[in-house]
Amino acid sequence: MKIRGIAQSIAEAIKQEMERNDRIVVVGEDVTYWGAVFGFTMGLFEKFGRKRVFDTPITEQTFMGMAVGAATAGLHPVVSLMFVDFLGAGFDQMYNHMAKNYYMSGGQFPMPVTIITAIGGGYGDSSQHSQVLYGLFAHLPGFKVVVPSTPYDAKGLVTKALRDPNPVVVFGHKLLTGLPFLPFEGTEEEVPDEPYEVEFGKAVLRREGNDLTIISAGLMVHRSLRAAEMLQRDGISTEIIDLRTLIPLDEETIVKSAKKTGRVLIVDEDYMSYGMTGEVAFRIQAKALKDLKVPIARLAVPDVPIPFSEPLENTVIPNVERIYNEARKLYQES
Amino acid sequence: MIIKPEPSLKDLSYLIESSGLKPSDLLTMYRRMLTIRYFEETIRKIYHEGKNPFSMASGIIRGEMHLSIGQEAVAVGTLYQVRDEDVVVSTHRPHHHAIAKGVDLNRLAAEILGKVTGLCRGKGGHMHLFDKVKSFACSGIVGASFPQAAGAAFAFKYSGKDNVAIAFAGEGAANHGTFAETLNIASAWELPLILVIEDNKYADSTPKSLVMSTTFHYQRGLAYNVPSYLVDGMDVIDVYSTATKAIERARKGFGPTLIEALTYRYVGHFEGDGEEYRTKEEVEMWSSLDPIRRLENRILRLNYADNEILAKLREEARKQVQDAIDFALRSPYPDPNEALRGVFA
Ligand SMILES: Cc1ncc(C[n+]2csc(CCOP(=O)(O)OP(=O)(O)O)c2C)c(N)n1
Numbered sequence: 001m002k003i004r005g006i007a008q009s010i011a012e013a014i015k016q017e018m019e020r021n022d023r024i025v026v027v028g029e030d031v032t033y034w035g036a037v038f039g040f041t042m043g044l045f046e047k048f049g050r051k052r053v054f055d056t057p058i059t060e061q062t063f064m065g066m067a068v069g070a071a072t073a074g075l076h077p078v079v080s081l082m083f084v085d086f087l088g089a090g091f092d093q094m095y096n097h098m099a100k101n102y103y104m105s106g107g108q109f110p111m112p113v114t115i116i117t118a119i120g121g122g123y124g125d126s127s128q129h130s131q132v133l134y135g136l137f138a139h140l141p142g143f144k145v146v147v148p149s150t151p152y153d154a155k156g157l158v159t160k161a162l163r164d165p166n167p168v169v170v171f172g173h174k175l176l177t178g179l180p181f182l183p184f185e186g187t188e189e190e191v192p193d194e195p196y197e198v199e200f201g202k203a204v205l206r207r208e209g210n211d212l213t214i215i216s217a218g219l220m221v222h223r224s225l226r227a228a229e230m231l232q233r234d235g236i237s238t239e240i241i242d243l244r245t246l247i248p249l250d251e252e253t254i255v256k257s258a259k260k261t262g263r264v265l266i267v268d269e270d271y272m273s274y275g276m277t278g279e280v281a282f283r284i285q286a287k288a289l290k291d292l293k294v295p296i297a298r299l300a301v302p303d304v305p306i307p308f309s310e311p312l313e314n315t316v317i318p319n320v321e322r323i324y325n326e327a328r329k330l331y332q333e334s
Numbered sequence: 335m336i337i338k339p340e341p342s343l344k345d346l347s348y349l350i351e352s353s354g355l356k357p358s359d360l361l362t363m364y365r366r367m368l369t370i371r372y373f374e375e376t377i378r379k380i381y382h383e384g385k386n387p388f389s390m391a392s393g394i395i396r397g398e399m400h401l402s403i404g405q406e407a408v409a410v411g412t413l414y415q416v417r418d419e420d421v422v423v424s425t426h427r428p429h430h431h432a433i434a435k436g437v438d439l440n441r442l443a444a445e446i447l448g449k450v451t452g453l454c455r456g457k458g459g460h461m462h463l464f465d466k467v468k469s470f471a472c473s474g475i476v477g478a479s480f481p482q483a484a485g486a487a488f489a490f491k492y493s494g495k496d497n498v499a500i501a502f503a504g505e506g507a508a509n510h511g512t513f514a515e516t517l518n519i520a521s522a523w524e525l526p527l528i529l530v531i532e533d534n535k536y537a538d539s540t541p542k543s544l545v546m547s548t549t550f551h552y553q554r555g556l557a558y559n560v561p562s563y564l565v566d567g568m569d570v571i572d573v574y575s576t577a578t579k580a581i582e583r584a585r586k587g588f589g590p591t592l593i594e595a596l597t598y599r600y601v602g603h604f605e606g607d608g609e610e611y612r613t614k615e616e617v618e619m620w621s622s623l624d625p626i627r628r629l630e631n632r633i634l635r636l637n638y639a640d641n642e643i644l645a646k647l648r649e650e651a652r653k654q655v656q657d658a659i660d661f662a663l664r665s666p667y668p669d670p671n672e673a674l675r676g677v678f679a
Contacts, residue, residue: 029537029538029540030538030539030540032539033539033610033611034538034539037538055539055540055544055545056545057506057509057510057537057540057545057546058476058477058506058507058509058510058537059509059510059511061511062511085475086475086476088475089475089476089477089510122391123389123390123391123396123397124390124391124395124396124397124448124459125390125396125397125398125459126397126458126459126460126461126462126474127457127458127462128461128462128473128474128475129397129398129461129474180387180388180389181388181389181390181606182389182390182391183389183391183392302674303677304673304674304676304677305677307456307457307672307673308397308448308454308456308457308458308459308460308462309448309449309450309456309457309459309667309668310396310448310667311667311668311669311670311673312448312456312457312668312670312672312673313673314670315670315671315673315674316673316674
C-alpha cells in the first residue's frame with residue numbers, strides 16, 4: 001500500500017499488532033476522535049472502540065504511572081504523549097520507574113510500554129510546543145529511542161517496539177506526519193501490507209558519497225538530503241546517514257562512513273549542548289580520529305528556546321540552506 | 335438560566351445593587367466583553383487568511399490558535415475590579431483574560447502576529463503572553479497556572495501585601511494533579527488565591543463526562559476546605575458577585591476560593607477543529623445564552639441605556655480592535671538575531 005507520511009503507517013502498525021496481541025491497549029489524551037492530534041492512533045477507535053482505546057483525563061503523571069503498573073501486570077500499553085514538550089508533567093513516572101523498574105527489580109519486571117510522541121517545530125507553535133527533546137530520553141538509561149523518518153521505517157520500527165519487552169519511545173516529527181494541516185517534508189512510499197520489523201540499532205545510508213558525511217535523524221534527514229543535492233551541484237559528493245534509533249546507536253555505520261569521507265557534519269533539531277551531536281561526535285573521534293581530515297562539525301538548535309515569530313524561529317531550527325552552508329564550509333576547510 | 339432562574343426585573347436590579355454595581359459598571363462590562371468578542375473574531379479572520387488549504391504554518395498568524403468566543407463573561411466578571419498588581423495566570427486560551435486584565439490591546443495583537451512591538455517582542459506568541467505592567471502571565475502547558483498563581487499568592491502573603499492571585503484553567507486542566515496539590519497547599523496556608531475553572535465541557539475533543547469522577551470540580555474544592563462556588567459563566571453579573579466576595583475574602587487574609595463557571599466555547603478547541611465530538615444542537619443551545627446579548631437585553635430592560643448608546647459602545651469597541659490590529663499589521667518583525675539573545679537575565 002502507498003502511504004504518505006509516518007502517521008498513517010504508525011497507526012497501521014499499532015492496528016496490526018493489536019489484532020495479533022490483545023494485551024495491547026492504547027491510552028492518552030484525545031487518542032479516539034483526534035487520533036492523538038498528530039494521527040498516530042487514527043482509525044484505532046473506529047476499529048477497537050473504547051474497549052481498547054482510552055481517552056485519559058489530562059494527567060500525564062498518572063497515566064504514565066498507570067502504564068508502569070499495567071505493564072507490570074501483563075499488559076502492553078501504547079501511551080500517547082501528545083507533544084514531547086509535555087513530558088515534564090509525567091516525567092518522574094517515565095524515567096524513575098518505567099525506565100528503571102526492570103533493572104532495579106533484578107530483571108523481575110519487564111516493562112513493555114510503547115510511548116508515541118510528536119516532536120519538532122517549523123510551523124509557529126513557539127517554545128512549549130516545538131521541541132524535540134529525544135536527547136533527554138537517550139541520556140537516561142532504560143529507554144530505547146526511535147526516530148523514524150519514512151513511512152516504511154515508521155511501520156517496521158513501531159511493530160518492533162510493540163514486540164519489545166522494554167520501554168520504547170517513538171518520536172514522530174510533525175512535519176513528517178503527512179497530515180493536511182501541517183507542511184509535509186517527508187515521503188510517500190510503498191509500505192508492505194503485512195506486518196514486518198525494522199531492527200533497532202541499524203542506521204541506514206540514505207545517500208552514498210565520498211567527500212562528506214552528514215549524520216542526522218527524523219526531519220533533518222530530509223533536509224540534509226536536499227542540501228546534498230545542492231552540494232552535488234558544487235561537485236561535493238555527500239553521504240547521508242539516517243540514525244533511525246539513537247538508543248541503540250549504530251556506531252559501526254557512522255564510524256565506517258567517517259573513515260571513508262574523513263569529513264563529518266552532524267545535524268540535529270534538538271538543543272546543541274549535551275545532546276545527540278556531541279554524543280555522535282565523541283563516538284566517531286574515539287574510533288576514527290586519524291581518518292578525519294577536519295574536526296567534526298555540528299548544527300543544532302543553538303541552546304535557546306524555540307521562539308514564536310517566524311524570522312526568529314527560522315534562525316534557530318536548522319534548514320536546508322544552513323545545512324548546505326555548514327557542509328560547504330567543512331569541505332572547504334580541508 | 336443555566337443554573338439559576340433568569341431573575342425578574344425587580345430581582346435583577348436588586349442583585350445588581352447588592353453586588354455593588356452601578357448602571358455605568360454594566361455598560362463598562364458590556365464594552366469590555368465586546369472588545370474581547372471583536373478581538374477574537376478579528377484574530378480568527380486574520381488567522382485564516384493565507385491558510386487555504388488550511389495549514390498551521392502559513393498565513394500571517396502561525397501555529398495553534400485557541401479562541402475564547404463565548405467565554406467573555408467569565409474573564410470580565412472575575413477581573414472587573416482587580417488591581418494591576420494582582421496577579422493573573424492564564425492558559426493556552428488566554429486572550430479574554432489578558433484583555434479583561436487590561437493588557438494593552440495593541441501590544442497583545444502585535445505579539446499574536448509575532449511582531450517586535452508585541453508584549454514579548456514576538457518571542458512568545460498567542461500561548462505565551464506576558465505583561466509585567468498588568469501582572470499577567472500564561473502557559474501552553476495545561477495545569478501550569480494553579481501552582482504559579484499560588485506562588486504569587488504566597489509572595490503577597492509573605493510580603494504582607496493585600497493583593498490576590500488568580501489562576502484560570504479549564505475543567506480539563508482541573509483533572510491534573512497540580513489542581514489538587516494547589517488546593518491543598520493554598521488551603522493549608524490560607525493563601526490569597528482564587529482558582530477559576532472555566533467549564534466549557536470539553537478538553538480538546540474529550541467530553542468531561544468520560545474522564546471526570548464528579549460532575550463538578552467545586553465538589554473537589556470542598557474536600558480541601560476551600561469555599562467553592564458554581565456560577566453561571568454566561569452571566570457576567572453572577573460571575574462578578576461571587577468573584578468580588580472571593581477577592582475580598584482573600585485580601586482580608588481568609589484564604590483561597592474556588593469558582594467554577596459553567597460556560598461554552600462557540601468555536602472549536604483550536605482553529606481547524608472539525609468538532610466531531612459535539613452536536614450542532616448543543617452549540618445552538620449554548621449560543622442562545624450568549625453572555626453579551628444577555629447583558630445587552632438586561633441593560634435595555636432595566637433602562638440603563640438605550641439602543642443608541644449601546645450602538646456607540648459597539649462602534650468604540652470595533653474601532654479599538656481595528657486600531658490594535660492595524661498597529662500589529664504595520665509593525666515590523668524582530669531582527670532575526672534577537673532569537674539568540676535573552677536566555678539569561
Ligand atoms: C500538560 C499538557 N498536556 C496536554 C496538553 C494538550 N492540550 C492543550 S489544551 C488541552 C485541553 C485543555 O482543556 P481545558 O483545560 O478544559 O481547557 P479548554 O481548552 O477547554 O479551555 C490539552 C489536552 C497540554 N498543552 N499540556
